[in-house]
Amino acid sequence: MASEPSAIAEQKAEAVDAKPLRADARRNRDRLVEVAVSVFAERGIDGSLEEIARRAGVGIGTLYRHFPTREHLVEVVYRREVEALCAAAGELAQKHPSDVALEQWMQRFVDYIATKRGLATSLRIVLTTNSTLFSDTFGRVSQALRRLVEAAVADGTIRGDVDASDVLHALGGIYSAPDTPEWRDRSRRLVKLLMDGLRFGAVKAQ
């Protein structure tokens, strides 16, 4: 899901600081990341690296050459997913009216966080160890949100007296809420509620 836009971004990012990989190396690397996404999704962030190598059809040595530590691999996977989430903002904005785009993106945000819930502890380690990663992520996500909010404000589908950071604040509650079984449903409701509030008093009558 959603691999093309991030692939482009990755290419760009790598071109900056590294020599081009040999064809086979590039192929294997991509393969590994792809497989890692599913393995981490299935088994959590502690999923076996040997399984990842096996499923990708490469030796464990190859995995370690590309990603010297588990954290390296986790970081790449994580960045790729954040990238996909942000890219989705652009796509949604093209296909839907701007208020709908905003709402759908927030629901997607909830889904995204949901998959990260179980991994909370391990992810927190990676995120605190690597503070660049944290701030990059935060920056990208809030930029994506800002565009959606501003577009919706601009064409009057949501009220004008809020800005992106208000909305981010509201979403922040979702992130820090306790990890209960009902979390996901509650969060979905919360997003709807938030949207109702945002639509209420919009310039354009619905």
Place this chain on the structure above:
Amino acid sequence: MASEPSAIAEQKAEAVDAKPLRADARRNRDRLVEVAVSVFAERGIDGSLEEIARRAGVGIGTLYRHFPTREHLVEVVYRREVEALCAAAGELAQKHPSDVALEQWMQRFVDYIATKRGLATSLRIVLTTNSTLFSDTFGRVSQALRRLVEAAVADGTIRGDVDASDVLHALGGIYSAPDTPEWRDRSRRLVKLLMDGLRFGAVKAQ
């Protein structure tokens, strides 16, 4: 080092919530903790559990029965060390004039932090995962410090217009300072400086 006072405290703490261990079990458990202290000190918090078991002269199974996860063992070791640090406050207070006791305790605090420096990341994980541990520690350490400060203020060996939380604040800088090679020396100097400031303007002339 400094095992008796904490042993007493441990006994008390355990009596509260657990049945007494069989003699051999108690012996092995104590042994394991003792060895774990040195192994963690030598090899860091990632030191091999099998080595700990080996050095303690027990099977790996025994270690795991007593401490189901590495974190359990780390927690016990950590609590014991904090306990020792706090107990030292009482001992120093008996053997030295109260300002000297305070100074020496702070130097010891620096030594203690120094051994934790390398373990920062792993320890942070344990401390954020287990917030009770964090607040317990904080509480105990600040209580120990409070007693020393209050005694020194009371008998006029340090000035009267400061309290324990001021001093703790000053020490806080030590804790959060970056982990450079000169860290330890700088911290020692900082403690001396702090003491000079505290002695300056004390009621009793030195």
Place this chain on the structure above:
DNA sequence: GTAATAAACGGAGGCGCCTCCGTTTTAGTG
């Protein structure tokens, strides 16, 4: 095409983690 060489591959091997379960020890009871 072929040769040369730098790059990449992959898996064996050594070590640590953790579980499981047959064996041993302890603490009660008569």
Place this chain on the structure above:
DNA sequence: CACTAAAACGGAGGCGCCTCCGTTTATTAC
């Protein structure tokens, strides 16, 4: 003491981590 049940022991075994190095492959030069 002797016996017994409960508790504790310990290490074999299965799995994952990671390194190291002999083998294979892509690329470059001719």
